[in-house]
Amino acid sequence: MNRRTLLTGIAGGLVAVGTTPAFAGERGRTLHVRPGESVQAAVDAVDGSGWTVVVHPGTYREVVNIPADKAELTVRGATCDPRDVVIVFDHANGTRKADGTTYGTAGSATFTSAAPGLTVRDLTLANDWLRADHPDITGTQAVxxxxxxxxxHFDNVRLLAHQDTLFVDTTALDVFDRQYFRHCYIEGDVDFVFGRATAVFEHCHFHTLQRDVTFTPKGMVFAPSTARANPHGILAVRSRITSGAEDAAYRLARPWVPSYETTAWPSLVVRDTSIGSGIDPVTPYTNMRDAYPWQSMRFREYRNTGPGAVITVPENRPQLTESEAALHTPAGYLGDWRP
Structure with a gap:
């Protein structure tokens, strides 16, 4: 898939844009961004909390970074169709910057936010960096x-990339930031939903991509890195998992224990979810490193359906009991926050 193929069909084709920091239709605490203007410039212009940035239909090729002091910010597409507004760039972990260093995984992101109370809705965030275009780069994570x-809070957002599409992190190692994704579409291949946040995915669609490789698994959907002290990691509920690859080409998850937090105890619950044939039903989990086997992690399922959810080897698919399942709900994970 080339870059034009990725964008055509999700935003009605490519749109030439510039970086002029002008905001047509500015009114009250709302800034409007149209093609030829910059989403980042609008974010930079926000003064205080509670602003809304409305992005009008088009493709915006830029990196957007929302700092922590832009609290309670809303960034939304101007229409209800997330295909109409695309924010996209093409940095990877191994892409070199002007000073000769590389971006790293987190630094490769098209869209970054550390702001509390952020809402993103009705648009597409994409990283269209492709391995085939850069055979010299080994750091292929592109967020x-x-x-x-x-x-x-993400609502009705499309997240498109290949490896490490969505990095759900926390602002510090001693906090457990909460994130909620509703009616979102997320596609990728390797570990494309990963991180240490308390992250709830409700009514979301996860899609594994076809990969031109001979080995299996071709990738994993989830790679949680939950802190040991956090009882809540990644929860996918009332969602579905589909695939563009052949049957059993993918695994559901593997644990990520980062070198900077070797005490991590990854937690993942997938429940009440339709799992398609692209997920291997016999061995749905695998290891990232042999020192941290998935069997020692907090991986559980409950009442899943579909060919990828069939329990053929019970010890390979740990299940929640009914009483345990009552604790693993969106309300239980999000606490006093009701998005």
């Missing part, structure tokens, strides 16, 4: 969105 900050 569409890197989110931290408590009470982060």
């Amino acid at each position: 569409a969105a890197y989110t931290s900050g408590d009470r982060t």
Whole structure:
């Protein structure tokens, strides 16, 4: 898939844009951004909390970074169709910057936010960096969105990339920021939903991409890195998982224990979700490193359906009991926050 193929069909084709920091239709605490203008410039112009940035239909090729002091900010597409507004760039982990250093995984993100109370809705965030275009780069993680900050809320957002599409992180190692994703579409191949946040995905659609490789698994959907002290990691509920690859080409998850937090105890619950044939039903989990086997992690399922959810080897698919399932709900994970 080339860059034009990725964007055509999700935003009605490519739109030439500039970086003029002008905001047509500015009114009250709302800034409007149209093609030829910059989303980042609008974010920079926000003074205080509670602003809304409305992005009009078009493709915006830029990196957007929302700092922690832009609290309670809303960034939304001007229409109800997330295909109409695309924010996209093409940095990867191994892409070199002007000073000779590389961006790293988090630094590769097209969209980054550390702001508490952020709401993003009705648009697409994409990273269209492709491995085939850069055979010299080994750091192939290319993030569409890197989110931290408590009470982060994505609604009706499309997140498109390949490896490490969505990085759900926390603002510090001693906090457990909460993030909520509703009616979102997320696609990728390797570990494309990953991180240490308390992250709830409700009524979301996860899609694994076809990869031109001979080995299996071709990738994993989830790679949680939950802190040991956090009882809540990643929760996917009432969602669905589909695939563009052949049957059993993907695994549901593997645990990520980062070198900077070797005490992590990854937690993942997938429940009441339709799992398609692209997920291997016999061995749905695998290891990232042999020192941290998935069997020692907090991986559980409950009442899933579909060919990828069939329990053929019970010890390979740990299930919640009914009493345990009562604790693993959106309300239980989000506490006093009701997005």
